[in-house]
Amino acid sequence: MRYEAPETIDAAVALLGSVGRARPLAGGTDLLVQLRAGIVEPDLIVDLKKLPGLRTIAKEKGGFRIGAAVTGAELREHPDLRKVWPGVVEAANLIGSTQIQGRASLGGNLCNASPAADSVPALIAAGATVTIIGPGGQRELAVEAVASGPGKTILAKGEFVTSIFLPARPPRSADAYLRFIPRTEMDIAVVGCGVSLTLDQSGTCTAARVALGAVAERALLVAEAGAALIGSKLDAAAFEKLIAAARKACRPIDDKRGTKVFRIDIAGVLAQRTATIAAERARGQK
């Protein structure tokens, strides 16, 4: 195995396309565990952290462009980001311990393609897009289109994510993310839920996106759940519909972390709780 830390995007693209089994490295909190356990045996590891733009958070078109190797801790410490996208920042800061948050990156959490990745439902709810670069050039994708199954992405050979874009927000918009774990920390989500919504001046919901993690082979954008909120004042009736839509969208498995029945049950509970927090945040804005 070889380790390289290129300083230009072109060099990184070339390296990743050069050998059979090449793996990009950002925070390494998933990759190193997989290496140690012999789950992956790459010939080449390409450290992306020295590439321009990979570790910065920049304001762009009223939104934020976040380098793929930016860590959860850096997201939390950014002065503006957490005010605009508190749910995304919360989600990224639920990944592992303090130690992990100092290393684990947003891009890595996405491209590791765990169905239970905490930041992904929050990013999907936020309507985030990713910029992908590779031998064929650059392309943009919605976050929900990146993972295709457990540990699998649509990235082609030599491609990697360079940044994630969080769009500008209309007034009275807010997001939130909650996950369910048996302990208070250090667990993988049994269910995760991201909600992002916008209210009009009367308090009616005009836009809503709801995403669920750990209830299918990848994180899901649940359009029906969002639709249940749109047009409502986020009252009990709307929440009833939200809960039903969230549960209906689940197609989980039984595994060591939770049962099907439990996950479906909890998905509804979390959808309501997360939407309630997002609504309170949106209402709290002037």
Add this chain to the structure above:
Amino acid sequence: MNDIPLAGTAPKAELKWVGTRGPRPDGLDKVTGRARYGADFRLPGMLVGRVLRSPHAHARIRGIDISKAAALPGVKAIVTRDDFRDMPSEFVPAGEMMVNYRDIVRNVMAREKALYEGHPVAAVAATSASIAREALSLIKVDYEVLPHVIDAAEAMRADAPLLDETMITAGVDPAPTKPSNVAKRMEFSTGDLKAGFAQADFVIERSFATKPVHQGYLEPHACLASVNEAGQAELWCTTQGHFVVRTHCAKLLDMEMSQIRVIATEIGGGFGGKTVVYLEPLALALSSKSKRPVKMVMTREEVFLSTGPTSGAHMKVKIGVRKDGKITAAEAELIYEAGAFQGSPVGPGCMCAFAPYEIENARVIGYDVISNRPKVAAYRAPGAPISEYAVECVIDELAQKLGLDPVEFRLKNGAKAGTRALYGPKFGPIGLVATLEAAKNHPHYSAPLGPNQGRGVASGFWFNIGGESCASLHINEDGSVTLMIGTPDIGGSRASMALMAAETLGIDVAHVRTLIADTDSIGYTFLTGGSRATFATGMATVDAAKAAIRQLCARAAKIWEISEDAVVWEDGHAKPAGQNAATFPPMSLAELAGKAGKTGGPISGHAEINAQGAGPSFGTHIVDVEVDKETGRVDIKRYTVIQDAGKAVHPGYVEGQFQGGAAQGVGWALNEEYVYGADGKLQNAGFLDYRMPVTSDLPMIDTVIVEIPNPAHPFGVRGVGETPIVPPMAAIANAISRAIGTRLCELPMSPPKVLKAMQAHKANGG
């Protein structure tokens, strides 16, 4: 000995060191990273040893081909079953334990069959970790995969796959004619069960199940072995008992004990799990073959796959009471999983089950059952937390049924001095009632509860043990003292020994340094476990100090040219007594030490004892929980541990034992379990999914140390390390039941199970 006023007999108020919270001799090294644990040792020319483990839960091993691995450059030795001699199936003494070496040799290295996923099949020593890993992949094992059985209840069925085709259940008359997975049946009884239940106004009978849980020590098993051409071996290892390691290794490798020197490294947690051998015989065998030092360290996955948790169990408990709250009869059936080889702690489970109560008519029947899991190892009060969990849940339910406060109900029936335990003897002075009274009066017990919260209490018992211990105490020329003991220090016992030595000698504890001696430097000392170290090695320490005092007095007598009988030892000084009193100024320990050479030579005291009279320890825990009614998640809001320590030698470390036991109990109660797939493979062999409590899962854990002295110990010490893990599971179960209005009878009480119980309760109109 009567001429020496003993510190231990002095009233409590006069103790100067015992009962204080001084620094620990090993503390500085542990906060600076200097302390060396099992994996921190290295030697020149050292090889890396790795183990090939069975991927199957149950498979016959038809053949092992090591030829390709042996030919790999850098591979220096390989061992398989062929390198270990077989042993007959019989229980023989190993130190103070009775062990079956037929089973131990098979657990160390699979023989006819691999009996669990992770069972060692071969081991390799190579010049690097990567070569060792490659060598393992080149060993070809021909397995015939067999049907497996994981759960004890299933293993007891007539059609279950048999692990050992020769196993005939012991303890049954007449002996069964067919083999089974039931190794043993046992029974404890007293009084007339039928008559007892006939007197009862209410009878509650419940079934319970618990899962195996791992001790979860953070330090993986590790050792470094070096064997020379003459067969002399040195072995550094992380263990609770280096003498026990020596005993086992000598037996398994057919070596004389004098040829094996075992050095106990600092130990990163054990809780009972480091009382057996896994890597040590393999490392010695590999070193013996290669004549190079071999270091072996388990990965965390290996720790979970192949080292012993404690048993999972299926239990039935039935208790009858009169309307006035008096228990009339109690009965239990306990089925404990032993893992792949017999020897679950069902015996102590039976004996402890009803120990906290005075019950005239009782019977407990236990079964020791094998299945395709790693062989269980001791885990804090082995056996007791399981059976007492079940009993304490039924006790709580009976209190509810009678409309009695659960502490009052326990006080009505609680064991006290003179109560006959189910297993026979009458208790001497014990502290159960004192812990219950303390619980009743503790502010926690009467604090208001919030919504969705419940409060539970439970009591617990553990025997505590004594046994063989040695201590050598050297008076150095400058008056400082070096104390050598043979029990590895797992949680601060060096500090406790220093305090007891200082108290007995009458000198400042700062001048006493305690060290753990290797197996060649002190006499046989049984392991640190059973809550025996502070008790038994403490007694040896006091005896060794007294032996030194006798010499010190004799030296003073020689200097003063008076009779030895006319010298007493007080406050660290020899003083002339009787008709010579005040004739000479007292001589301090340091003065006498300085003159030791001229008055007869160095002064040392030593003691080699088999300590008897261990004092049982009782505890009572109070816990508040809050249940999330929509998800079933349980939060521990407040926790109080009350326990009889006899005498807390170092209260800080006694509290630490209470708190640590409670925290492990919280994990056992709420989330820890082994999750097996249909293929018999463990799915959560790592900290991530085994889910031990983390810092944010717990509140502060309040402690109350009750001190009812143990008359057999010079300072009144009872062991404290094990009882704290006995009450938590029932206390939490009782708290949850009071929060949600229905009872769970299965551990762990993880969110899906709690949610399901609440939903069922609601569906039934609850």
Add this chain to the structure above:
Amino acid sequence: MSKRHVSAVVNGDPVEFLCTPEQTLLDVLRDDLDLTGSKECCSSGDCGACSVILDGRLVCSCLVLSAEAEGKRIETIEGMAKGEELHPLQRRFLEHAALQCGICTPGILIAAKALLEREPDPSETEVRFWLAGNLCRCTGYDKIVRAVLDTAAEMRRS
């Protein structure tokens, strides 16, 4: 397999080492630099016993490739005391009996140090969540949390 040359600063001292690409920072600290105070208890970032501070950031050294250490500043437990003077956290841990077996202690001390450098006045809850990645199986965490809170108070006073 070619080895890579890495220069870094460990506990204030310049160090150079050769490493293979697979080696973690923890491997190099323990096996090549003889700094065995950082412990390997899980190799998966779940226990925190290998915690070090890397360019001011608390990390698990088992999840850092040694090659990534090039040009970085690394603080380990061995550098926590300044000469004969213990760090206040080390002193308070001893006073509070906040360790039993001690294997988690180096990682917890490093993690707590990183916390107090960032937040001199943490609440009990903040301490508990900050340390959630540092498993301790002996103490039940009570005395550890108290020792950290007491140290914070002491450091604020001085």
Add this chain to the structure above:
Amino acid sequence: MARVVLGPNLRRFTDGVDELEIDAATIQQLLAKLGALYPKLGPHLERGLAVAINGTIYQGTVLAPIPPDAEVFLLPPIEGG
């Protein structure tokens, strides 16, 4: 004479007798006499037992004195974690 209680696990080797009086001054005398009385019990006595004499448990020792009229229980050995 000490009153000796064997308990249900050993009763099987003593033709159902689980309580008897024996004149013995020490544990080793007691075990020798029991072994002579009930040969089937012998191996189980050698397996290592705990002996409770007037409530105090002795284990791994055969020399403990048995006072006259003591109450003696034979127990399985107790180990610990």
